[in-house]
Amino acid sequence: MTASASASRDLTVTEVRLTPVLVADPPLLNTQGVHQPYTPRLIVEVVTADGITGLGETYGDTKYLELARPLADRLLGHRVDDLNRLFAEADQVAVDAARVSGQVDVGGLRGVQTADKLRLSVLSALEVACLDALGKSLGLPVHALLGGKVRDAVEYSAYLFYRWAEHPEGVTAEKDDWGAAVDPAGVVEQARRFTERYGFTSFKLKGGVFPPEEEIAAVRALAAAFPGHPLRLDPNGAWSVETSLKVAKELGDVLEYLEDPTLGTPAMAEVAAGTEVPLATNMCVTTFAEIKEAFTRDAVQVVLSDHHYWGGLRNTQHLAAICRTFGVGVSMHSNTHLGISLAAMTHVASTVPNLHHACDSHYPWQSEDVLTERLAFEDGTVRVPDAPGLGVELDRDRLAFLHRRWLDDDGALRDRDDAAAMRIADPSWTQPAVPRW
Ligand SMILES: O=C([O-])C(=O)C[C@H](O)[C@@H](O)C(=O)[O-]
Ligand SMILES: [Mg+2]
Incomplete structure (x- = not known):
């Protein structure tokens, strides 16, 4: 497209389509329970x-869907390059108010749930969709709109989970060929398959998930199987300060960092003061408001940004700049997500100079x-797309199929609830009190 053709384009948003979907998810275990067989995501289409x-x-x-329509309506009639006003x-x-909580709630595994963060989690998808549309209109990739990439490929880590081979009997679910991993040998086997399949x-x-001694043994087994490779352990705040310090001491020689060993900035600061092992977080620093206390107290050494809850790609760059200023590392967190989010993460990660740790992704x-074509991991990296926009294409039939699943659900799966999923296997399971150990 010529410059004059793009300049004459009308970038006004005339429609925002919001399509909730339910996506197959394996029985991955965490401190709350286990993933449900399907997880909700929202797909946004901004039309100019x-x-x-x-x-x-x-x-x-549901709490995000409630905000999606009113926020999307504010975009109507404005241009896709008019994002600051929207924010x-x-x-x-x-x-x-019932959705809002200032607590770093282990239940959601997503940190505080302030009103601002809930809105930003939706705005992030609108921002990405606008950047995708703008990039397509200008013939430029999203990373160029963010100032340009500083690397051609973004490194991701293998995100290992203790897991069952299948969801509990009687539950409608998709199957996969990963098998179970509930002990050190299973974890190492899973890691091997991750390296073989994705590098x-x-x-x-x-x-x-298991008492700390068992998880220490699993990390030790990984260190023996993959000597010298960066390793992380993330119990999502399930440990006391004392337990965290004990684990840090036992694994200090092999850990790249320990992620959210304990809950909240004061406890993280106590752990950080007692170990040389860097602490990372996607739980106690998930909003700009939480940065000052955490950085002042030296509670975290690496912030794992999730562009969804930080409010998009430009806010992720702002976060990275703040981290750089304070000598704190930055990388990327993930929750169950699809290829649109992986593309967005890859674009923004490619623009962050101080990204020194492989990013997380559940995508495998x-x-x-x-998408019509899945993004691929090669040598543990995703190549940064150079095609206009995000460089991905929507498969409408697949979208309709996954939306149909959401429509057909009676509401049981429309909100993530790992404890409820665990109760199907173990009816006595309740949301664990923290610290668990
Ligand atoms: O790094 C993290 O804390 C996560 O990835 C949070 C996720 O919710 C993870 O615990 C999961 O998928 O069960
Ligand atoms: Mg984490």
């Missing part, structure tokens, strides 16, 4: 007057997607 469609994706639980106006959209060279184990666990 000229018929360009931009794609975005975010969390699809500035967003706080006029009311958030149900990952660093490993993160989701912990907080997702057998389903809404």
